[in-house]
Amino acid sequence: MSQQSQSAVVVSLPEGSNREFDQPVPVQDVAFDIGPGLGADCVAGVVDGDLVAPEYRIKSDANVRIVTPDSKEYVRVLRHSAAHVLAQAVLRHLPDAELAIGPPTDDGFYYDFDGAELDSDDIAEIEAEMRDIVAEDYDIVREEVSLEEARERLADQPYKxxxxxxxxxxxxxxxxxxxxEFEDLCKGPHVESTGEIGALSLLEIAGAYWRGDEDGAMLTRVYGTAFGRESELEEFIERREEAEKRDHRKIGSEMELFSVPDHSPGCVHFHPNGMALRRELEEFVRDKNAELGYEEVKTPELNRAELWKKSGHYEHFKEEGEMFAWEQDGHEYGLKPMNCxxxxxxYEHDRRSYRDLPLRFSEFGMCYRNEQSGELSGMLRVRGFTQDDGHAFVRPDQVQGEIARTLAVIREMYAVFGLDVLLKLETKPDDAIGDDELWERAHDALRNALSDEELEYEVAEGEGAFYGPKIAINAEDAIGREWTIGTVQLDFVQPDRLGISYVSEDNEEHRPVMIHRALLGSLERFMGVCIEHFAGDFPLWLAPEQIRVLPITDDDMEYAAEVAEFVGDFRVEVDERDWTLGKKIRAGHDDNVPYMVIVGDDEVESGTISVRDRDERQQGDVELPAFRAHLEGEYEEKRREPDFLDRGVRE
Structure with missing residues (x-):
C-alpha cells in the first residue's frame, strides 16, 4: 500500500480489495469509483456494520458494503421510509401529535407518538392514508442544515x-x-420516493416508554411492516398468523408448561409438565458436555461486586442498569449476570500446569439481568434465566481444535430438533475492554477455526461481547424465523484481568485462553423456541406426556393400569374420565400426546393393545413388548416424528 497522507481513507470492500481516497469520501462516491452502474444503484451503505445514507462521509479507514435494491439491507431502508409515511399519515389524522422516534426493525417498523390516542378504527384510516401517500409518490429529499436552523424547525417538538x-x-x-408537506429530523437512509414502498400494513398499537426509560413519558407506538411487493407482504402475513398460532405463551398456558406471574416479572415458574421438558433438555446437554470433556459445577448466584469489577462485568452491566445490586454490611452485592x-x-483455586489443559467447567447457572419491563416476553426475554454455560481454559495452541469440536457438537444438537444452523462472526464492539492486539488474535483464531472447518458464516461487525468476539449460532425454525441461541466466544481479556495462569514447559507462568460457550443458550429461551418450533407437538423424548392409555369402559380399567405399568419408564397417564372413547381421543390430540393406547374387551382378552398416533393413524393387535421396544428406540434416537405405524411393528 502506498504511503498515505494524514487525511487519506482506505475503504475495504467485501471481496477483499481496498480503495484509497485522498480525503473523506461519501459512500456514493465509493460506489461510483467501483463502477457507474453501482453508483447509480446505490441506495445506502454499510460502514463498519452501520447502515448509512449514500451521502455519509467516510472519514477514516473502514469496511464498506454498497447497498442496492438487490441487497438484503434494502428492505430496512424501505421500512425506514415507511415509518416516515406512517408519521406523515398520523399528522394528517392528528395534527397536534408529537413525533418521537420511528426506526425500522427486523420485521417491519414502528413510530412512537405523544398525544395520539388511537384505536383500531383510527389505524384503518391511517393505513388508508399511508397508501394514498405511497400512491402520490413524493420524492424523499435529504437536507443538511445548521444546528440553529434545526432548533427553529423543531421548536415545538420536545422529543426531537x-x-x-x-x-x-x-x-x-x-x-x-x-x-x-412532511419533514423529520433523521440521519437516514431512505429510498428515493414514497412510491417505492410496494406494499404495507399496520399491525398493532402498543404503549412504549420514551427511550425505554420506565421513568419517562408513556407514548403510543404503532407497529407496521412494508415490502417491495404485495406477494412478499402476503407471505409475511401468513407467517405472522402461523406464528400467532405457535405463540409459546399461548401453548405454554394450554399445556400447563410455565407461567410468568406478576409477582415475579421476567422470572419463569416451571409447572410439572414444563419441568419434564426441561429435564430432558438438561440431560441432553449433560450428555454432550460429557462427550466434550466438561465437568459440571455449581456456583452461587450472589457475589460481591469486587468479583465483577475485576472481570469487567461491573462496568458493562451495573453502569447500564442491567445488574441487580445493593449495599449491605459495607459491601456491594449483586446477582450474577454471567457465570464466567x-x-x-x-480455575484459580488450584495451581494449574500446561498438562491440565484443556480444563472445562459446565454449569446450569442461574443468572439475572435487569431487562426493561417493556422488553420482557414470556420465556424469550426474561430477567432470570438458566444459562447452559461452559468455559474451557486452554493453551493458545489448543484454541482452534476446541472451537471446531464445540461447533461440530452444537450443529449435531440442533439437527436433532430440525433447526437449520446459521453462523455469525460477531466482532469487537464499541464498549470492548482489552487492547487491540488481544482482540486481533481472537478475531484471527475464530476466522481460522471457521475456515479450517469450511463453515459458511456472516460477519456482524461490532456485535461481539465486551470481552471478546464470538460465533453466534442462529437457528431457523419451522416457519423461517431466525433465533440466536448458542454461542462460542473467545476471550484473551478476562484471563489477563483476573490474573489466572498455568505453568508451561518452560516453568514460566502463562495466561490461558477462555472459551465461553453455550450449547443451547438460555434454557428458558430455548424452551420458548422449541415450543414455537414444534407448535407444542413435541417429539416423544420431549413430550411432557408421552403415552395416554384410553380404557373404553370401566371394566377395562384394570388392564389399562397394567399396560401403563408395563411402559411405566415413560411418562404415561390413564384417562379414567367418564367420557366416550371419541371424546378421549379428541382430548389426547388436543393435548399433543404422541401415542394413545386404546384398550377394550378385545384387547383385554388377547393381551394386546391398539395404538393410535397424533396423525390419527391406528393399528390394532399390537404386542406390548413390541410397543415398548419401539418406544425405547424412538426415545434413544430422539426421532422427531412418531413412526410406530410407519414401521408396522407387530409380533
Whole structure:
C-alpha cells in the first residue's frame, strides 16, 4: 500500500480489495469509483456494520458494503421510509401529535407518538392514508442544515430537540428528510420516493416508554411492516398468523408448561409438565458436555461486586442498569449476570500446569439481568434465566481444535430438533475492554477455526461481547424465523484481568485462553423456541406426556393400569374420565400426546393393545413388548416424528 497522507481513507470492500481516497469520501462516491452502474444503484451503505445514507462521509479507514435494491439491507431502508409515511399519515389524522422516534426493525417498523390516542378504527384510516401517500409518490429529499436552523424547525417538538442535543454532542451533521408537506429530523437512509414502498400494513398499537426509560413519558407506538411487493407482504402475513398460532405463551398456558406471574416479572415458574421438558433438555446437554470433556459445577448466584469489577462485568452491566445490586454490611452485592468470573475462580483455586489443559467447567447457572419491563416476553426475554454455560481454559495452541469440536457438537444438537444452523462472526464492539492486539488474535483464531472447518458464516461487525468476539449460532425454525441461541466466544481479556495462569514447559507462568460457550443458550429461551418450533407437538423424548392409555369402559380399567405399568419408564397417564372413547381421543390430540393406547374387551382378552398416533393413524393387535421396544428406540434416537405405524411393528 502506498504511503498515505494524514487525511487519506482506505475503504475495504467485501471481496477483499481496498480503495484509497485522498480525503473523506461519501459512500456514493465509493460506489461510483467501483463502477457507474453501482453508483447509480446505490441506495445506502454499510460502514463498519452501520447502515448509512449514500451521502455519509467516510472519514477514516473502514469496511464498506454498497447497498442496492438487490441487497438484503434494502428492505430496512424501505421500512425506514415507511415509518416516515406512517408519521406523515398520523399528522394528517392528528395534527397536534408529537413525533418521537420511528426506526425500522427486523420485521417491519414502528413510530412512537405523544398525544395520539388511537384505536383500531383510527389505524384503518391511517393505513388508508399511508397508501394514498405511497400512491402520490413524493420524492424523499435529504437536507443538511445548521444546528440553529434545526432548533427553529423543531421548536415545538420536545422529543426531537432531545435527539438534536445528542447529535450536537456527537458532532454529527444535522439532516432532515422531506416528502411532500412532511419533514423529520433523521440521519437516514431512505429510498428515493414514497412510491417505492410496494406494499404495507399496520399491525398493532402498543404503549412504549420514551427511550425505554420506565421513568419517562408513556407514548403510543404503532407497529407496521412494508415490502417491495404485495406477494412478499402476503407471505409475511401468513407467517405472522402461523406464528400467532405457535405463540409459546399461548401453548405454554394450554399445556400447563410455565407461567410468568406478576409477582415475579421476567422470572419463569416451571409447572410439572414444563419441568419434564426441561429435564430432558438438561440431560441432553449433560450428555454432550460429557462427550466434550466438561465437568459440571455449581456456583452461587450472589457475589460481591469486587468479583465483577475485576472481570469487567461491573462496568458493562451495573453502569447500564442491567445488574441487580445493593449495599449491605459495607459491601456491594449483586446477582450474577454471567457465570464466567465464578468459573475463573474455580480455575484459580488450584495451581494449574500446561498438562491440565484443556480444563472445562459446565454449569446450569442461574443468572439475572435487569431487562426493561417493556422488553420482557414470556420465556424469550426474561430477567432470570438458566444459562447452559461452559468455559474451557486452554493453551493458545489448543484454541482452534476446541472451537471446531464445540461447533461440530452444537450443529449435531440442533439437527436433532430440525433447526437449520446459521453462523455469525460477531466482532469487537464499541464498549470492548482489552487492547487491540488481544482482540486481533481472537478475531484471527475464530476466522481460522471457521475456515479450517469450511463453515459458511456472516460477519456482524461490532456485535461481539465486551470481552471478546464470538460465533453466534442462529437457528431457523419451522416457519423461517431466525433465533440466536448458542454461542462460542473467545476471550484473551478476562484471563489477563483476573490474573489466572498455568505453568508451561518452560516453568514460566502463562495466561490461558477462555472459551465461553453455550450449547443451547438460555434454557428458558430455548424452551420458548422449541415450543414455537414444534407448535407444542413435541417429539416423544420431549413430550411432557408421552403415552395416554384410553380404557373404553370401566371394566377395562384394570388392564389399562397394567399396560401403563408395563411402559411405566415413560411418562404415561390413564384417562379414567367418564367420557366416550371419541371424546378421549379428541382430548389426547388436543393435548399433543404422541401415542394413545386404546384398550377394550378385545384387547383385554388377547393381551394386546391398539395404538393410535397424533396423525390419527391406528393399528390394532399390537404386542406390548413390541410397543415398548419401539418406544425405547424412538426415545434413544430422539426421532422427531412418531413412526410406530410407519414401521408396522407387530409380533
Amino acid at each position: 430537540l432531545e435527539l438534536l442535543a445528542e447529535i450536537e454532542e456527537a458532532g454529527e451533521p444535522v439532516t432532515f428528510y422531506r416528502q411532500g 468470573a465464578n468459573h475463573a475462580y474455580l
